[in-house]
Amino acid sequence: MTDASSTAPIDTDVVIVGAGPIGLFAIFQLGMLKICCHIVDSLEEVGGQCTALYPEKPIFDIPAHPRIDGAALIENLETQAAPFHPTYHLNQQVTGLTPRPDGGFDIETSTGTQIRCKAVVIAAGGGAFGPNxxxxxxxxxxxxxxxxxxxxxxxxxxxxxxxxxxxxxxxxxxxxxxxxxxxxxxxxxxxxxxxxxxxxxxxxxxxxxxxxxxxxxxxxxxxxxxxxxxxxxxxxxxxxxxxxxxxxxxxxxxxGLAAKLGPIENWGFPVDKHTIPVDRATCETPLPGVFAIGDVAQYEGKLKLILQGFADAAAAAHKIHGIVYPDEALHFEYSTTKGVPGEK
The missing domain is CATH 3.50.50.60 (FAD/NAD(P)-binding domain)
Incomplete structure (x- = not known):
């Protein structure tokens, strides 16, 4: 579902900033834990650089895909996320993040969209980008x-x-x-x-x-x-x-690209060369409840590979489960036994 803009406040579990491949996979990981998401991206289409710059460029390091181009990867990730009914807010940028007394956050975008959430996941790659x-x-x-x-x-x-x-x-x-x-x-x-x-x-x-x-x-x-x-x-x-x-x-x-994190740099945590330091085990930033995954996240041993970004998404999702469901223990099940909504 895509919602260009909204003036009435929206309530959801998590806001994902960035609809590139890592943000899309985060929808799936969170969805498997029964966590709902809204996704904000400055581009007009989902997919980040894979869609905007490299739709026909082959990628060789995606597990089980000896070769897949950027557009096909994004299409598969969208299909994988679809059972969890994410809402996309495209062609707009997150301009404000305000902590709430209850521990959540108020999010505002450049089009006036307002979203109340319990946690935020930054999957912004290197930030909003433009060509040199x-x-x-x-x-x-x-x-x-x-x-x-x-x-x-x-x-x-x-x-x-x-x-x-x-x-x-x-x-x-x-x-x-x-x-x-x-x-x-x-x-x-x-x-x-x-x-x-x-x-x-x-x-x-x-x-x-x-x-x-x-x-x-x-x-x-x-x-x-x-x-x-x-x-x-x-x-x-x-x-x-x-x-x-x-x-x-x-x-x-x-x-090359000139990338900027934009307003994210003013959210109260340190930023170094367009990256945000996070806890390696959970991908949580120094601001509790805000997570960073993919290329924007920095920790010792970090590799800027899509597959490591996918792992970041899984780690963050498991930590966020305790924020969204503080009174429930997480009994992890493999997708092979748990299945996916709509699958028989």
């Missing part, structure tokens, strides 16, 4: 028409001449994928070496050998040519200032 834009004159005129910071559908780029700028995982991943549909792909990077998985770099080199991809290194973007939002060429310069013109229809600058 290259400093090119007239860039905004092409954004959304010829310049894109994400690839949602590979098919949209079929037959195009594409310039990919960057040297990290995203740049290399799409340099490996897009030659299958594009007419020509250039990869512009300021160094000859790439900061990506060696196997992917090798696969990129195979496209170079096949003549479908050209490495333009060491070079940097220097300008754009075109009109009315339609690119005709991308200009680059080498380290000596020599300029080259690349005939192009599309520019994909992959220079």
């Amino acid at each position: 834009r290259p400093p090119l004159d007239g860039l905004a005129d092409y954004e959304g028409r010829s310049v894109f910071y994400m690839v949602k559908r590979r098919e949209d780029f079929r037959g195009k001449r594409i310039v990919i700028a960057g040297g990290g995982d995203s740049a290399v991943d799409w340099a490996v994928s897009l030659p299958e549909v594009a007419d020509k792909v250039y990869v512009v990077h300021r160094r000859d070496k790439f900061r990506a998985a060696p196997d992917m770099v090798d696969r990129m080199a195979a496209w170079v050998a096949a003549g479908k991809l050209e490495l333009v290194t060491p070079c940097q973007l220097s300008g754009l040519d075109g009109a009315d939002g339609k690119l005709t060429a991308v200009r680059v310069k080498d380290l000596d200032g020599n300029e080259r013109v690349l005939d192009a229809d599309i520019l994909l600058p992959f220079f």
Whole structure:
């Protein structure tokens, strides 16, 4: 269920801040303990970066899925959460958190939605994010028409001449994928070496050998040519200032994301480099009743992997059970014996 906004206060057990893969799995973990959730996310769709940036990017470290793309992972997580009837408040940001005398919290969002809850789970990844834009004159005129910071559908780029700028995982991943549909792909990077998985770099080199991809290194973007939002060429310069013109229809600058936790940073607990310190066993923050899971949570030995975020969600859910049901002992049952609502 999706509720764009609400002015009347809503009562629920838990508010989850962030509808990425970890937030979605938290719905399931809490639901299995009979805990109801409302989820708030600043994006228009659930899925976080998997939906917004990497819907067709393959993921290889999800248990029992040797390979699954971002969109399919989110679809499966939504299906897994659906039996617990979560309510999504999308395209809005949590702006206020006020502790209540009874130990719960009053939550307010940027659209005026007010929610009363007993616990809060922050599953915000690195926070609200946006692309790092290259400093090119007239860039905004092409954004959304010829310049894109994400690839949602590979098919949209079929037959195009594409310039990919960057040297990290995203740049290399799409340099490996897009030659299958594009007419020509250039990869512009300021160094000859790439900061990506060696196997992917090798696969990129195979496209170079096949003549479908050209490495333009060491070079940097220097300008754009075109009109009315339609690119005709991308200009680059080498380290000596020599300029080259690349005939192009599309520019994909992959220079990382600028992430901010926003109002979360003012909730009364320490924040270090967009992460929140938590108790390793429970993922509870220094503010009792508020938990952080996934990439936003920091503790000794933390690995920034989706599968560890899933484990965080389970740990937090079991601690939250004692908050929502203080007079009930938690008799843990495996899903294989307990089942899921609606399953026969």
